[in-house]
Ligand SMILES: Nc1ncnc2c1ncn2[C@@H]1O[C@H](COP(=O)(O)OP(=O)(O)OP(=O)(O)O)[C@@H](O)[C@H]1O
């Protein structure tokens with residue numbers, strides 16, 4: 001099977017039909033597609049997707065006995081991934097030429113962004129028909145490692161999403177814009193980088209009225225909290241430190257109160273930085289604005305150190321978290337290795353997804369046991385973690401355990417406590433493993449020197465590393481481009497190394513999880529050498 005090229009550069013001699021591409025396309029923008037052979041689904045019935053929940057190709061309601069199922073699937077896909085636009089409620093909203101200049105010739109242009117000069121052919125804008133291919137692997141069989149199939153035959157079905165970036169036509173006059181930025185949920189490296197880029201890009205469009213809402217959604221209702229005026233001058237150096245210039249919070253007012261506040265303040269562009277919960281809120285704000293027929297663009301920027309947002313290569317702050325986490329693992333290794341029968345236990349963040357633990361284990365190369373929420377394990381018993389630790393002490397002399405905070409919650413007593421946003425408060429699996437390990441080795445009369453490291457908040461509070469800095473920069477810029485293009489209820493993301501827009505509901509229907517059948521988890525197991533603990 002040949003490789004599938006999704007980066008397309010040459011003009012096609014015979015264009016694939018609009019239907020085969022799965023979305024309407026103007027020929028001026030068509031590109032060469034290297035298509036693998038499509039096999040016809042032979043089996044009939046509904047295929048229960050067996051693979052990762054990270055796949056979006058939910059085929060639960062597709063009838064594969066219908067010869068047109070693939071066309072219907074793609075039409076449905078196009079409808080699902082269509083980006084809500086201001087013209088949906090204001091069909092006569094007039095587009096104007098963009099004030100975002102890709103070439104600025106004189107310093108004067110910086111103070112008053114002008115129209116792109118029409119005498120030049122090169123544009124550099126994104127065409128609304130540009131798309132990015134979401135899935136790039138052709139799985140020849142559902143049994144292929146990590147296969148994400150739609151039908152029982154694993155037929156090749158293209159899944160396209162919208163390319164992000166500046167459009168030639170915009171739907172807001174910069175002088176009429178009041179833009180607001182709000183950061184919600186927990187901290188994450190890179191929040192300040194995103195805030196900074198949003199402000200800088202808004203100013204390049206010509207927006208003068210930019211404010212920050214303090215302490216998350218709470219800032220919309222709390223009378224004691226006032227808007228923070230933002231400008232290039234204010235944000236110039238904020239990316240040099242971690243945290244959020246604006247502060248964060250969980251909980252806060254209801255959607256109706258938030259939209260009342262938007263109306264009162266005259267905000268017509270809202271940039272919302274946060275995780276699943278924040279995006280659910282952003283989507284609800286978008287719908288409430290539509291219900292009230294307000295010309296407002298609500299744009300999300302996914303912020304989650306856990307990397308648990310669907311469809312994206314990664315979210316900002318994740319790389320930084322992994323880099324910092326492996327420093328903690330390294331310390332645990334040194335402590336364990338330097339002690340007689342030393343055991344180092346490191347707890348990392350990851351409520352429902354073990355991405356940080358998995359990647360930090362892989363990058364450090366010093367972890368013997370990696371425990372994540374997606375993979376059940378026993379602590380006790382002949383196949384349990386403790387018995388493997390005993391084996392490791394006997395054979396290696398020391399061991400390192402890396403556990404994600406959401407792992408093994410079934411082993412702990414439930415509290416039923418929730419935080420202000422309604423998220424369940426977890427028991428401390430790290431402390432539990434530390435205590436049980438000490439108890440176990442005492443009981444069997446084997447010396448063990450157990451050291452527990454919990455670096456979670458230290459990891460979350462640091463500034464973004466270089467690769468996250470770049471990701472934040474592009475996401476922040478694209479958020480502003482999306483708002484000016486007239487979209488609302490969307491979020492920005494990285495998809496197969498390309499930058500895209502997604503309708504919010506498609507990325508938050510459930511948390512993205514590590515697929516225990518994926519190559520990456522298997523690579524982690526290969527690296528640690530750990531057995532199954534069940
Ligand atoms: N379903 C929802 N509808 C509307 N607002 C919500 C919803 N869920 C959460 N929120 C609001 O979004 C904000 C952030 O939610 P939450 O605390 O769950 O963090 P998050 O965005 O998921 O980020 P993190 O990754 O740090 O958990 C809170 O102010 C909360 O009230």
Ligand SMILES: O=P(O)(O)OC[C@H]1O[C@](O)(CO)[C@@H](O)[C@@H]1O
Nearest residue numbers: 186187304305306349350351419
């Ligand atoms: O202590 P807080 O702010 O509630 O945050 C803890 C949670 O936030 C996260 O970092 C997600 O942002 C989770 O990994 C963690 O469970």
Ligand SMILES: [Mg+2]
Nearest residue numbers: 185275276277
């Ligand atoms: Mg959350």
